[in-house]
Amino acid sequence: MTHETKRKIEGFVALFLSTLAAFMGLFWLIFILGDVLINGMGALHLNFFLNDPTPAGVSGGGLRNAFVGQLMITAFATLIGVPIGVLGGTFLAEYARGKKLSQIISILADIMVSVPSIIVGTFIYALMIKPFGHFSGWAGAAALAIIMIPVVLRTTEDMLSLVPWTLREAAFALGAPYYKVIIQVVYRGAATGIFTGVLLSIARVAGETAPLLFTSFNNNFFSMNMNGPMPSLTVSIFQYAMGPYDDWHAQAWAASLVITLFILFITIGGRLLLKWRYKR
Amino acid sequence: MREWAGGSRTWPIDILTNMAPSTKKNPIDLLFAVLTAVSSFSIILLIAGILIVLVFESSLAIHKFGVFNFIFTIDWDPVRKIFGAASALYGTMVTTVLSMLMAIPVAVGIAVFITEIAPSFLKGPIGVTIELLAAIPSIIYGMWGLFTLAPIMSNTIEPALQATLGKLPVFSILFKGTPMGIDLLTASVILSIMIVPFTASISRDAFNLTPEVVKESAYALGATKWEVVKNVVIPYSKLGVFGGVVLSMGRAIGETMAVAFVLGNNHQITSSLLNAAATITVSLANEFTEADSDIYLSSLFYLALVLFVLSFITLFIAKLFLIRAERKYSR
């Protein structure tokens, strides 16, 4: 075998394996999503959304309380986390631009993005549950907010940095104070990017279970009282999937389907939005 | 890239006052600046806060077990109130290492495919596939693992492994025991599927940074496509790929829900991959609300502290690699 043939064969094998790897990635995605779709569709009926849970072993229950609870916790987490994240990212990209401090905070934020979410749960438990003596939706929202802040902060910082400097100079030239420049010029310019960052952070926390396990805990009843244990979709999935009842399993699949669709929808939507905006 | 036209080096007062001159005079501007500064400091506060709280809560356990002793004690005995992190650390490490061994070749392969092999109409969709895999929440992986993968593992794959690799002298200890599907191997497989997207997308970004010129020169010298990848692209993007690998490791260490369903939560150090085990995250998830003695809860907080320090260091190292990679390319 000539050296050349050897090179050709080696190349062919290597590239073939790479192609195989890529299609394997595709395969897993289709397999998992397909499974969730098939198993979830079966249990997806109107009662699932309209009914509250029935006692263990009794069929006909739904997860209405969990849907509402998840929505409330996520909504409050967004209300807390997004402003802090956006403002923080603004600081790094504007007032502290180029300084060592901004680099340090940026690196720390990147690390925080990947910190195990269950640790955030233990942190909030020690801070908000133990001293006050009861589980609460507020604690759950706080835990999720902590996870959101670094994500929003980094994307805001990146998006604001993309706004050309000359835009700011033009505004300064017109005599605007810095904060006005930021709010009316820079934010406007980066609005889509920031919005996408917010969307992605929501997608990230919508599927989180671990931080809710010992903060918002769980509730078998419909409750909108953030001051007590709140039901959530993800914790219910955990509880139902680990239980023995077939009815519970079916509901867990259905809930998984809803969450997956929601997250995929937001993720794809966010990416499309970015592409559309920044292709111009 | 982020050049400020005329800033000084001293801070923090400087940061606020050496901005646009208006900041000094305009109270609203100052307020806004302070507001944003405080918001960004929240990151530092959070990290410090978590560290402090975890140390405080685990002080009882630290006092009783010490540092070295805790890390190397295998016992996790709530009855005799003796706790050690070794079994949980073992599970964390085995699942992480195993999942990375399975994930990295696949991820790099995917990245090579996207950047070098795929025709341009495919680059987009496969890239989107990877992003979607990354976006699926871990509890979905966990559920799928419990209901779909575990039965397949226990009925088909694990017996097959036992029959083949299990007969070889060195590998036989890895495959002892009844294939139940609820074990280290299944957990590692799920974890590896979860890690692939992260490593793949970071590797892809790193590969894309290789200047076309360098690649073209290699082609001009008669290199095959694979040789360009092997000898030009990969060495060039070593730092980035490595950073991605370490980042995925950091993610794998801290993964809870995907593993909680299929690991079996048994605090033991076992040589067989077909046995149940425990990781730090799964122990926390299962036992946190149920620790019935102060020392038990404190030991769990201690585990959380160990995990926090471990993942922080890992992610920090990853970030260092990624920064150096970035710096190298933007020169």
Place this chain on the structure above:
Amino acid sequence: MKTVFKIGLVLAFVLAGVSAQAAETINGAGASFPYPVYSAWAYNYHKATGIQLNYQSIGSGGGIRQITNRTVEFGASDAPQTPEFLKKNNLLQFPAVMGGVVLVVNIKGVKAGQMHLDADAVCKIYLGEITYWDDAKIKSMNPKLTLPHKMITVVHRSDGSGTTAIFTTYLSQACSAWNDKVGHGTSVKWPLGIGGKGNEGVANYVRRSGNSIGYVEFAYAKQNKLAYTLLKNPAGRFVAPNFKTFEDAAATGDFEPGKDFYLWLVNAKGENAWPIAGATFILLAKEKKEADMKTVKFYDWAFKHGDKKAKELVYIPLPESLKNKIRAYWKAHGIY
């Protein structure tokens, strides 16, 4: 930008306002042992009174921990707490219902009520000394069954569990080897096996793993159609788990209010007594009179109206005399 901000602010206030009104709720957590019956009672109580009794099954260990920390209004535990422990943590305790822990197996061809086991065999299985289903000891007790030459998959609890406490107390009392090597408690150092979370988790794992054995509260075995085994009781007879044998075990119990009803029902004497029976207890924070009154009101209602449902799920309602002793106990502590 401004409109988004305004909308966000309004939304925040609306949500906060809505969340401030709440239906009356009692939060409890603990044992998974009585979860089926408590959740059934809570469902009916809600229909009758509109009050939500939110009970989370996190294991007895969790129940004890949460009530000690006062993060819930009541804790539930199958492992009775000693009067010393209760005094130290300022808690009250009373039994709510009784039930039995059964061994369940998942072996092809073995149906419910067919397999015979005794304490010694169970000990050895959970110690890892008997590893195959066709072991001589098991075969000798089950001459009519075809047992496969397969390894036994042992399932136990991964969380702090009163069911575990009852089960391990039974083993400790019956086998000195178990007592020496492992001991008893809500959480023990299991020699081998996989850990499921809650009775639910154990039932789930036994269902999906062939050749497995686990221990669960009887309602879980019944609801999930698991194959329970017969056990040899201290009187020497092989008994099946059912209302009668549970009742026989429960009848031997002498609960004393003076000792805060502390009592284990395992290895009960009686010809037909089920050897692993137990009561399950409610723990209250002594100083939280208002919350205690709400909880007591629920259990009083359950004592009056819940017997039928309990029996349906094969739990043993407390005898009337015991219920009255409990009411007197409540009264003595000012919460009834």
